[in-house]
Amino acid sequence: MQTFEYASPTSVKEAVQLLASTSGGAEPFAGGTDLISAMKDGIVTPARLVSLQHVKELRGIKFSSDSGLSLGAMVTFEELLDNADVKQNYPALVQAADGVSSPQIRSLGTVAGDLCQRPRCWYYRAGFGLLATYNGKSLVPDGDNRYHAILGNSGPAYFVNPSSLAPILIALGATVRVEGEGQREVKLEQFFVTPTNDNQNLFALKPHEVVTEIQVPPPNDAKMAVYEVRQKTALDWPLAAAAVVLKMDGDTVKSARVVLGHVAPVPWPAPEAEQALAGKTFSEDVADEAGKAAVAKATPLSKNGYKVQLTRVAVKRALLRAVKGEA
């Protein structure tokens, strides 16, 4: 790991100034569960780390049935999992957080950090850049792409977005508040960027902006669930994941949001699945059809065709979990 400065501000304003006022590049430091390992691997080499640990305004979970849920950027997975309002009103958010089966990451990892994770692509982590370039060519299409994208993978990016929370937060219609020179809001669905070069920001953040809060609309009796296909029960990245939020009228699906995880360079909304559900009387067959629709446009690479099936199943099972409470 290269030498770096460490700053520990107590306000967002101060944090933004500290991020802006260094020439060698600065990184906001939340839980550090990804950043520190990326620094050890030489993937990220900031001149300054700006810790957000002591910025009190970034903490806290607030809920009201009128305005919905507000998650401070520095809320940890553990805090999310332990929160009674979240458990009662957003069970799918708990399911998503529960998929991070490492107590250490749950204790340190934050919601904003989860959204702003870098890809786990093994070529990227080995130092070949976001686009995995070697001798002027991407290593992914002809290489070992078993964990890579099956959607949104026309290149040059082939990695998958690793966020655990983003699919369900997008499905719930969440908005991200960011602060830099001023404050603004970004729909989470528009927050993720598929890069076309190695140096491009993966998130719709301007230089020196930090995420301060995630706002989630009220659940309004929606049915919701997350299903992750993970090979291990111990800490393991999902091979595919699906988040669903359904507005129901009795057994009929009035409208649905379906967002896929770990299948594309960004969390991947699946309007085809949503259309397959809208207006239907819910059944296992309808759920299966929605799964099929979600992957209808998948373009698997040489070694990840199996992820198409897993994604289809993830959608079906998320729907069954949301509507019928199936495990």
Add this chain to the structure above:
Amino acid sequence: MPKCKYDWPEAGDRKIIGTRVSRIDGPAKSSGEARYTYDINEPGLLFAKIYRSPYAHAKITAVDTSEAEKSPGVKAIRVIQGPGKEVKWAGDEIIAIAATSEEAAEDAIRKVKVQFDPLPHFVNEEDLSKAGANAKPGETKRTGDPDKAFSDPDVVASEGYYGIATITHCCLESHGSIAEWTGPNNLKTWYSTQNVSGTPAQVGQALRLAGVEVPDNQIETICQYIGGGFGSKFGPDRWGIETARLAKIAGKPVKLMLERDMELEAAGARPSCYAKIRVAAKKDGSIVAWDSQSWGTGGPDGAGMPPIPYVLTNIPNTVTHHTSVATNTGPERAWRAPNHPQAALVTMGALDDLAAKLNMDALEFFMKNAPLAGDRGKVYQEELQKAAELIEWQKNWHPRGDKTPGHIKRGLGISMHTWGGRGHTSNCNLLIHPDASVEVNLGSQDLGTGTRTVIALVAAETFGLPVNAIKVNIGDSKYPVSGPSGGSTTVGGVSGSVRRGSVDALNDLFAAVAPALGVPAGQLEAVGGRIQAKGDSSKSLSWKEACAKLAVKTIQATGKNPGPCKLGDSGVGGVEIADVSVDTETGIVRVNRMVCAQDCGLVLDLKTAESQCLGALIMGITYALYEQKVMDDVTGRMLNNNMEFYKLAGIGDIGELVVHMMTGPGYDERGVIGLGEPPVISPGAAISNAVANALGVRVPTLPITPEKVLAALEKGGVA
């Protein structure tokens, strides 16, 4: 009355042997008091890091360390491989640098400039047709007349493809050492090693070859605790020698522990094995013929043929052919039961498929063919019965393909294994002090197997004392030479030497107290913490009173293995059965239950013996389902050189484990036999067979990933 003076006590006379004794170093390990090599930090310690080859195959053309030399904190630099040398795997060591901190050493490593002339590399051997000149076909070996046997119209033949990927050792404590020159020719080393007694001579020889003069007897090696070895930590390794050389140059102690990526790339690999197998049986299930074409790699030097056909070595007609494939991957090291897990997977898989083709119950099939294992056929039959009973075979087994509705399919699978496990050469020194304390000294090591505990147990049993009355000193080469811990040889070795030493020491104590008791030494016994006339407790002294008779003279006895009387043996069997559930929609396999019926002669400590089997089942589940060294064709590098994608099972992935040690008449009288290797051999094969039983189709290779399960189901089976 024992026939030979060192014999193990008869069943009725054993006080501690065969009971469940908790390991004596458990509290030190669980409290953090135990100091591993990683924990040793001498004053003034320097830290070393290594520049490693980014190429899988290349010639080094130039090395420039001038910038690195100027880097702050750098105290010593060693060019391990210079211009002209050919590196044969990505991650091979080229330059080592010692500096005042790990960070300073890393900074300096980044300033090293090495130029390479890249050469063609080959890293993935499963598709043999791509191996070209890297493939070295061996000789065809035949027994009987396999062609005739296969062409017999009355036999049923089954054909299949089976394989097991290269995996690493993934020791949780990586390889490494600390070297400190305590005088011009005196070297003190702390190694994470399976070979405490053997390390000084290896280090000395390597250093002298490098022009650093140091006599072997002036080198000390210490390893009190080790975080895993599994066969990968017998030698001092090139990086260990470099650590000593850096320390010599710097004049300060140097510590070098491998980073996880280097540990996975360079410090351990179990060879792969792939095989196309044809096997035939008569309609009654008796196996008559075997034909295998196998290949595998262990890195740049290829890999030999595992012992196939495995266990059932008396199949009358066999033909085998093996191709050794050289790859540009980190070289192989012995991995717990070298070559046996591979042999078990391909053999038991092929046999299980044959049983299915015969429409035979797999248990019946293996019972019927167990006599092909030779003398030990009856033991296998007992173990098959025991394991079947524990897994409730009659209730839970079904023919290939679980017909239960739904996407979860359940199945059972059997495998059998064998191992030697004769005790190694071991010397010990037994001390009974006048203050009643007892010490056992030997240059052995405890790999986490319970070696300390069985040493204390053997001495305690002999002296009629509790286990905690024995102070065990191991893990230092200053103690009497004891063999390396590999091949399941340790328990037989140390129990033999300690038993003999203890008996001799006790006889010396009897002689010292005989006059005071007025009983001839030969008529004394040590029971319940007392020395007494045999069968007459009225003539007795407490252990403390007896030792006090020694006045100022400590009893010193030595013990050796091998030695007089038969205290151990070689050759064990074992049977494991897996009960798995497979999700046919996702291809995810979960182990519900695994049972292990294992013999190892006389069990000294039932608890640590069971623990060995439990640990082996866990390790086996892990390699069956998750582990694989993933190599990239283009860059030649290992892609999963971290513990994120080099997957290991967690607690939730393991299921219920049941171990039954075969003991009592027929087993105990064989004496002590090692247990480290055998139970880790069968899990891969048993799980593979259980998955085939659940699905009705074979998933040909380990690890059994969702991807492979789904691919197999596309070809057939229940889904």
